[in-house]
Structures are given as structure tokens and as C-alpha cells.
Amino acid sequence: MNIAWTLLVAAATSVVTTLAVGVLVAPRMEARKKRIGEVHTARDTFGSHMLRIISTCHQLQAIQPPADDDPNWTPVLRERLAGERARWWHQIDDSTRWMIDNVVTYAGSWPVRRLIKLPITYAGHARMVVLSEREENTKLELLLQLTVPIQRQYFGWPWSRVRHLVADHRAFEATVARLDGEDSAP
Known part of the structure; x- marks a missing residue:
């Protein structure tokens, strides 16, 4: 029993x-x-969008529209290149739109306040650069200055993060200060 x-x-x-x-x-x-x-x-997608912005900015900088008097370019080829460049800008627009729309999902997931604040600041400034009326080359320059340091610090190789930590933060903050100063100018 x-x-x-x-x-x-x-x-x-x-x-x-x-x-x-x-x-x-x-x-x-x-x-x-x-x-x-x-x-x-969301973090992986954030990283992918930053890589897309970097690579597309480099493409846009490297492949400039030809001069109007260049005889090697036919009207059809000019139109195709203009269409391709417009498509690249559309990719940048889509990437910055996704980042700003989803910032709460990926930014809030990091454990330290500083790591949360940087992607929020980055996403807002990158989106405003794309929406701005700045010249195309200036936009490309600013997007690269914003994106490269953040991408390297969040998704770069560990030794690259450490090696560039101070320089990346300074470069990013200088670009943000430049943008904030331009935005507050009359």
C-alpha cells in the first residue's frame, strides 16, 4: 500500500x-x-538597409550622368541611366522610410541607453537628408557620413568597432551637429 x-x-x-x-x-x-x-x-533588416544605403550612395557617386555634349551617349542610353539612378534613389528612400518606421523595434532592443539613442538619431537624420532639397551630391555625402560610422559600430567586425569607436562617434556627432545647424539656419 x-x-x-x-x-x-x-x-x-x-x-x-x-x-x-x-x-x-x-x-x-x-x-x-x-x-x-x-x-x-528587425536588427538584421536595419543592418541590411544601412548596407544598401552605403552601396547605393557609392554607385550614385561613381556613375554620374554624362555631360550633355558627350557624343558617346545616345538619348536612349541617357534615359536608361537616368531611370537606373532614379531606381537607386528609390532604394535609398525605401531604406530610410523602413528605418524610421521601424526604429522602435530595433533601437529599443539594445541594452544600453547610448546604443538605443544612436539608431534613433541616425534614422531620423538619414530620412530628413533624403527628404531635403539639398543637391544630390551633398545628400550622398551626408548619407555616407551618417551611415558608415553607425553601420560599422553596430554590424562591423569586433576589432573594427573597437579600432574606430572614438572616431566613428566623433564623425557621426559632427555630421549630426552640421545637419542640426543647417536645419536651424533661416
Whole structure:
């Protein structure tokens, strides 16, 4: 009787524990797993958009429209290049739009206040540069000055992050100060 009672109590305890874990703990763990996955996906997408901005800015700087009097360029080729450049600008526009729209998802996921503030500042300033009426070359220059330091600090190789930590923060802050000064000018 004593052994039967011990086995019955052990079985009941096991069933109650399994049910409690299945009903109370497992759903919370699954929800947490989903949230963490979404945060990491948003971080990866943030990094991808910054790489797209960097590469597209370099493409736009390297492949300039030809001079009007260049005989090697036909009207059709000029039109195709203009269309391609417009498509590249559209990619930059889409990337900055995604970053500003989703900043709360990826920026708030870092553990330190400074690491949260930088992507928020970056996303807002990058979007405003794209929306601004500045000349195209100035926009490209500013986007690179904003994006390269942040991309390197969040997604660069660890030794690159450490090596460029102070310089990246100074460069980024100088660009932000320049933009803030321009925006406040009459």
C-alpha cells in the first residue's frame, strides 16, 4: 500500500506539473521566443538597409550622368541611366522610410541607453537628408557620413568597432551637429 501511494502521488505530481508548465509556462516562453526573433530580424533588416544605403550612395557617386555634349551617349542610353539612378534613389528612400518606421523595434532592443539613442538619431537624420532639397551630391555625402560610422559600430567586425569607436562617434556627432545647424539656419 505504501509503494502504491508513493507511485500515485508521484504520478499525480508529474501530471499536475506537466499541465502547469504546458498551460502557464510554455505559452509565455513561445511568446518570448517570437518577440526575440522579431527583434533580431528587425536588427538584421536595419543592418541590411544601412548596407544598401552605403552601396547605393557609392554607385550614385561613381556613375554620374554624362555631360550633355558627350557624343558617346545616345538619348536612349541617357534615359536608361537616368531611370537606373532614379531606381537607386528609390532604394535609398525605401531604406530610410523602413528605418524610421521601424526604429522602435530595433533601437529599443539594445541594452544600453547610448546604443538605443544612436539608431534613433541616425534614422531620423538619414530620412530628413533624403527628404531635403539639398543637391544630390551633398545628400550622398551626408548619407555616407551618417551611415558608415553607425553601420560599422553596430554590424562591423569586433576589432573594427573597437579600432574606430572614438572616431566613428566623433564623425557621426559632427555630421549630426552640421545637419542640426543647417536645419536651424533661416
